[in-house]
Amino acid sequence: MQTNRLQNVFRIILGLFMTLAGIGHLTFQRQEFLAQVPRWLPQDPMFMDFVVLSSGIVEIAFGLSLLFWAKERIKVGLLLALFFILIFPGNISQYTNGISAFGLDTDEKRLIRLFFQPVLILWALWSTGALRTLLDRNKKS
Template identity: 70%
Template structure:
């Protein structure tokens, strides 16, 4: 896997990694209740289970953030893993929208709907900043 990325890509990779670590810390501490709003309602809604999902995803976010920042030799893999993570958590954003759940200042259907369009941006950010997008498109040739 090629590790050639520009200085701009590296900067954005580190920024995304730091944001992931901050979000993960939020899952475990001061934003724990807010993140419970994004647990899909088709999963069990017991408080203990929802808290487990929030804590587990927070741990994964911290680990993925650390990988984005520090595992430079494996940044393509880290980018792909983070993109997959974003895909896996997207149902939580859809659930928040379809169930009209207020959290993170998303207190209207319009705000929750607009939020849905940021997930593809995060996926592309993870893939582009790590060189994974180039790796995956070249692999297809």
């Protein structure tokens, strides 16, 4: 399954975004990402830091995979969509607990942010060709 030029451009943009976000986890946005660790997880500072650092490493791996592993882009897209689903509880926690981070300093802004997670999921699936693969597979069933 080939992707078109527009999909490739959006895949590269997402790859750059993921790489930058991962670097942010490890460096200049570490405190902001700590605020997104769900409150139902252990709040031990070392554990929370581990969650932020490990998710940053995963995001860098996804970003670099989107940029340089085009042969496996469909698998990467599927896994990235799953990753976006798995980290969604952090966004919900930020909203339900009224935690300010990344400029999301009102309940309205935090609520609006929740609606962007499906956009990221679709972006990952569409830009890698994974969405077409899933849709074609469903047609054959």
